[in-house]
Amino acid sequence: MHTMTILGALDAINQAYPEIPVHISTREARLLDGDRTLDPDEPDTPISGIIPMNIKTRANVLLQEGDRIGSLLSLATSGHTPGSMSFLDIRNHFLFAGDAFQTAGGMAVAGQLRSSFPFPALGTWNRQVSLDSARKLLRYQPSLLAVGHGEMLEHPYTEMELAITEAEYNIKNESKESVKFFV
Numbered sequence: 001m002h003t004m005t006i007l008g009a010l011d012a013i014n015q016a017y018p019e020i021p022v023h024i025s026t027r028e029a030r031l032l033d034g035d036r037t038l039d040p041d042e043p044d045t046p047i048s049g050i051i052p053m054n055i056k057t058r059a060n061v062l063l064q065e066g067d068r069i070g071s072l073l074s075l076a077t078s079g080h081t082p083g084s085m086s087f088l089d090i091r092n093h094f095l096f097a098g099d100a101f102q103t104a105g106g107m108a109v110a111g112q113l114r115s116s117f118p119f120p121a122l123g124t125w126n127r128q129v130s131l132d133s134a135r136k137l138l139r140y141q142p143s144l145l146a147v148g149h150g151e152m153l154e155h156p157y158t159e160m161e162l163a164i165t166e167a168e169y170n171i172k173n174e175s176k177e178s179v180k181f182f183v
Contacts, residue, residue: 021060023061025064026062028084042129045125073087077098077100077134079111080100096146098147099124108167127167131164
């Protein structure tokens with residue numbers, strides 16, 4: 001699924017279940033409002049990807065790093081977009097990483113291209129920031145990794161670490177004109 005499909009369903013879901021609050025990061029809410037300007041502390045990288053502008057539903061709750069939704073801890077994991085978030089269930093260390101990682105087409109940090117499933121990489125805003133967020137998530141030592149694109153992984157530490165090492169190598173060694181493909 002891509003952003004258009006996921007966010008495109010938001011209005012229908014909200015209409016069917018209006019009692020369920022909609023949560024989004026404060027930073028991401030700006031994107032939904034059509035504001036693609038960068039904050040002074042963000043890298044000067046144009047925001048890429050498809051962000052639908054016809055979404056009527058707005059968040060009931062704006063999230064920031066450290067906010068809680070029940071047992072879920074909100075973690076700012078910029079990179080795929082400036083306002084990307086992940087959620088750690090503090091009861092069991094299940095990590096809902098959204099697009100910070102993918103497993104479809106092979107384990108990868110956001111922005112690392114997989115030829116068999118390239119879409120998350122093509123829509124990633126900043127690969128270095130994605131890498132920083134992936135390192136942050138690894139420090140939580142999740143017992144399960146659930147991602148927006150691909151299967152869940154139990155005990156994902158080693159796979160996450162390898163994906164981070166690969167991303168570090170690729171970012172360090174690539175030229176601006178080329179992107180290394182891994183399968």
